[in-house]
Amino acid sequence: MTRALGHSHPSRGSRRGLGLAFATFALLFGGPAVAFATWPQFQGAETHVGLSDGPSAPLAVEWAETDIDVEGPDARGGLSAPVVTEDGTVVTVAPSAVLGFSASDGAPMFTAERDFGPSTQPAVAEGPDGPVVVFTEGYGDNPPPATATPTSSPSPSPAGDEEAFDAHVNAVGLDGEPVWDAPTQLDALVLTPVTVDERAAYVGDVNGVVTALAVDTGELLWTAQLGSQVSGAIGVSDDRLFVPSLGARSRAGAVSALDASTGEELWRTTEDAIGGNPVSAAVVAEAGLLLLEAGSVVSLDPEDGTLNWHTEIVNPLRSPPFFFQGTASPAPVSADGSVFVVDVTGRVYSLDAETGAIRWDHALNDPSPVSPPLLTPEHVLIAADSGSLSAIDRDSGHLVWEVDATDRGFLRGLADAGDVLVAVAGSDDAALVAFGPDPEPGALLDDPSPTTFDLARLLTGYGLGALAFGVVVVVALRPIHRRLGPALNGDGVAEPGEDA
Numbered sequence: 321m322t323r324a325l326g327h328s329h330p331s332r333g334s335r336r337g338l339g340l341a342f343a344t345f346a347l348l349f350g351g352p353a354v355a356f357a358t359w360p361q362f363q364g365a366e367t368h369v370g371l372s373d374g375p376s377a378p379l380a381v382e383w384a385e386t387d388i389d390v391e392g393p394d395a396r397g398g399l400s401a402p403v404v405t406e407d408g409t410v411v412t413v414a415p416s417a418v419l420g421f422s423a424s425d426g427a428p429m430f431t432a433e434r435d436f437g438p439s440t441q442p443a444v445a446e447g448p449d450g451p452v453v454v455f456t457e458g459y460g461d462n463p464p465p466a467t468a469t470p471t472s473s474p475s476p477s478p479a480g481d482e483e484a485f486d487a488h489v490n491a492v493g494l495d496g497e498p499v500w501d502a503p504t505q506l507d508a509l510v511l512t513p514v515t516v517d518e519r520a521a522y523v524g525d526v527n528g529v530v531t532a533l534a535v536d537t538g539e540l541l542w543t544a545q546l547g548s549q550v551s552g553a554i555g556v557s558d559d560r561l562f563v564p565s566l567g568a569r570s571r572a573g574a575v576s577a578l579d580a581s582t583g584e585e586l587w588r589t590t591e592d593a594i595g596g597n598p599v600s601a602a603v604v605a606e607a608g609l610l611l612l613e614a615g616s617v618v619s620l621d622p623e624d625g626t627l628n629w630h631t632e633i634v635n636p637l638r639s640p641p642f643f644f645q646g647t648a649s650p651a652p653v654s655a656d657g658s659v660f661v662v663d664v665t666g667r668v669y670s671l672d673a674e675t676g677a678i679r680w681d682h683a684l685n686d687p688s689p690v691s692p693p694l695l696t697p698e699h700v701l702i703a704a705d706s707g708s709l710s711a712i713d714r715d716s717g718h719l720v721w722e723v724d725a726t727d728r729g730f731l732r733g734l735a736d737a738g739d740v741l742v743a744v745a746g747s748d749d750a751a752l753v754a755f756g757p758d759p760e761p762g763a764l765l766d767d768p769s770p771t772t773f774d775l776a777r778l779l780t781g782y783g784l785g786a787l788a789f790g791v792v793v794v795v796a797l798r799p800i801h802r803r804l805g806p807a808l809n810g811d812g813v814a815e816p817g818e819d820a
Contacts, residue, residue, distance in 0.1 A: 359404040359735040361443035362513035363651060363692060366556035367604040370653030372736035375757050376696035377711035377721035378764065382740050382756035384726065385426030390750045392416035392436050398747040400439040400647065401513075401691070401733025405451045409494055410735070410742050410752065413439050413455055418492060423737035426752055430496035437487065438647045441513035441553075441733070445521060445535040452491050452499050452535055454521040456510040460485035489514075489523055489533055500538035506531060511646045513553040513601075515561075519580055522561060524550025530563055532583060544583035546576055552601035552649050555609070556580065557622065564598035564611055566644065573597040575611065575625060593620055593627040599644040601692075605654035607673035612650055614640035617661055617671060629676035638665045648690035648732060653700075658714065660700050664689040668700060668712050680717030682769040684710055691732035694741070703731040703743055709755065719767040725753050 363370040390398060392415035400413040408423040409430075416436045420429035435457040442455035487510060488503035508527035515522045520532045520541055528546040533539065548565045551573065555562040559580050567573035572595055577586040600612035608619035608628045619628035635641045641663035642650055652661045658679070659671040666684040671677065686704040694701045699711040699720065707729045710722040725731055728746035731753070735742050740754040 358406045358444075359402075359737065360445070361403055361516055362401070362441050362553040362601060363603070363653065364736065366515055366517045368553055368555055368601050368651060369603055369605055369655060369695075370651070370692060371655045371695045372734075372741070374696065374736040374738060374741050375755065376699050376701075378758040378761045379709070379711075379721070379723065379741070379755040380758040381723070381725055382754040383426045384754070385421055385428075385752040386728075388414075388419065388750045388752065389417070390414040390748055394436075395748040397439045397647070398730065399733075399744040399750045399752070400441045402735045402742050402744060402752070403442055403444050403453075404735050404737045404742065405444050405494060407451075407494070408737060409451075410737060411442060411444065411453050412733075412744055412752065413442050414750070415439055418442065418453060418455055418496070420494060420496070421752055423740060423742065423754070426754065430492075430494060432492045432496040432498075434490070435486070435488075438509070438511055440510055440647050443514040443516040443521060445516040446518075447491075447493075447499060447536050449493070451494055453494070454489065454491045454514050454516060454533075454535065456487065456489050456506075456514065456523055457503070458487035458506075458509075460487055460509065485509075487525070489521070489531070489538065491521075491535070491538060499536070502538070504531075504533055504538045504540055512550055512649065515554040515556060517556045517580070522554045522556070524554055524563055524565075526550070528565055530554065530561070530578065530583065532580075542583035544578055544585065546574075548573065551598050551644055552611070552651065555602035555604045557604040560586065560622070562602035562604065562609055562622065564600065564602050566597050566599075573613075575602055575609070575620060577622070577625060587625045589620065589625040593625060594618065597644070599642050600649055601651040603652050603654060605659070605673065607654070607657065607659075610652045610654055610659055612642045612652060612661060614642055617652060617659065617669075617676065619659075619673070619676060631671055631676035631678065633661070633663060633669060635663055635665060635667055637667075638663065641665070641667070643689075645689060650689070651692040653693055653695050655695050656714075660693055660695065660714075662688050662693050662702055666702065666704055668693070668702060668717070670700075670714070670717060680769075681771070682712050682717045682719060683771045684719070685770070686710070690730060691734065691743075694734040694736075701734055701741070703734055705730055707731050707745060709734075709743075716766075717769065718765070719769075720764040722765075723755075725755070726751055 397415045402412040410421045418432040437457045487506045490503040491499040508525040524530045526549045528548045530544045532541040546565045551566045552564045561578040574589045576588045596613040603610040609622045616632045633641045666686040666688040669681045670679040688704045691703045702710045707726040726745040731745045740756045745751045
């Protein structure tokens with residue numbers, strides 16, 4: 321159910337004009353016209369800033385594809401967050417398949433077999449003969465115990481069992497046919513999204529190895545050993561990779577910069593910059609390299625890894641507010657001098673990108689541990705475990721819109737598909753859901769966070785409470801008053817109008 325609908329997006333004017341031109345062309349030539357955007361990897365691009373120019377609130381469910389087969393040895397891992405190709409094919413990974421759907425209506429486009437493994441997010445790169453979907457597959461000999469949610473964090477195979485371990489990277493075209501002669505073997509499990517740029521595809525595994533592969537052939541280009549598990553998508557900017565890795569009980573985690581061509585380590589953060597465990601992707605934003613520690617948001621200088629700022633996030637309902645989620649790890653998003661993060665309780669925070677100062681926070685009270693937010697020019701969009709999608713105004717921090725999108729829960733992985741935003745939902749009852757501009761918009765909400773102190777509202781509440789209490793007291797005492805009898809005047813006679 322849509323709670324609030326509202327004005328059209330002010331930046332949509334040019335899009336509407338373009339859309340009208342396409343519609344006119346379609347009417348004249350009898351073909352459909354749909355505008356598509358490309359969202360080829362985690363958070364849209366290799367920098368992972370999460371900024372979309374697609375539709376924003378008010379939105380409505382455009383279509384939902386619920387007839388999706390996620391069969392496998394354990395299908396409760398559900399679907400990965402989707403990626404979108406330039407032609408409007410939405411691609412997602414299931415436990416034992418790679419699936420393609422049309423962004424126009426959700427119709428199935430292709431299916432490719434995949435060795436049973438974690439539903440890690442794929443990436444789409446440009447190959448010599450068109451788009452190539454690069455994905456990881458395989459659990460090896462030690463698959464994880466079954467869980468009831470798509471947030472499982474599988475363990476690698478036991479030490480010393482690397483020879484028996486079977487995990488690899490593979491690639492298919494948009495027809496579902498293999499692109500490489502054979503998959504490229506890995507030595508350990510991959511839980512984090514694939515990253516691609518014009519050079520290669522990059523994956524990081526639970527043993528701390530980063531592997532670079534040629535997109536067209538799958539040829540191994542180089543590997544780099546970081547020493548501890550890679551904990552989020554690898555960020556890329558210019559000639560550098562930025563890789564977050566978990567530490568150990570006696571050692572803090574770190575972010576490492578690698579040469580994109582050779583894998584050579586250029587720098588690694590010290591405990592002055594990263595004192596805990598990085599639990600998110602490395603996001604390459606204008607003001608710095610952003611990531612989440614278990615209890616804070618951190619900005620680093622991408623040139624040398626020194627600390628720009630460190631902001632502790634305190635949520636009295638949950639400590640720590642962020643934690644590693646395996647295939648659904650969180651991440652900050654950033655644009656226009658602001659950083660936005662969502663903690664595991666669904667509390668949204670806005671920080672100044674230059675200083676790290678918290679500008680506002682909004683408690684949605686709807687857990688969102690499995691999906692980063694998505695930014696539109698005006699709003700922060702948050703997908704939640706309940707199946708709802710909410711929009712928070714980027715400037716005020718007020719809730720402006722929300723909709724119950726699916727009764728399957730676990731809504732996650734928002735991606736820009738042009739005229740619609742797409743997300744996945746459910747686990748073994750998986751669905752793909754698309755959101756488009758609401759055809760019957762109304763007024764947007766303007767609701768501050770329920771944790772916001774409002775003196776006028778507080779005094780009004782106290783006044784109404786006192787009035788209600790007074791009414792209750794009068795009503796409750798009336799029977800007692802009648803039992804005590806009528807009031808008497810000075811001569812002991814009942815007052816006029818009272819019962820004797």
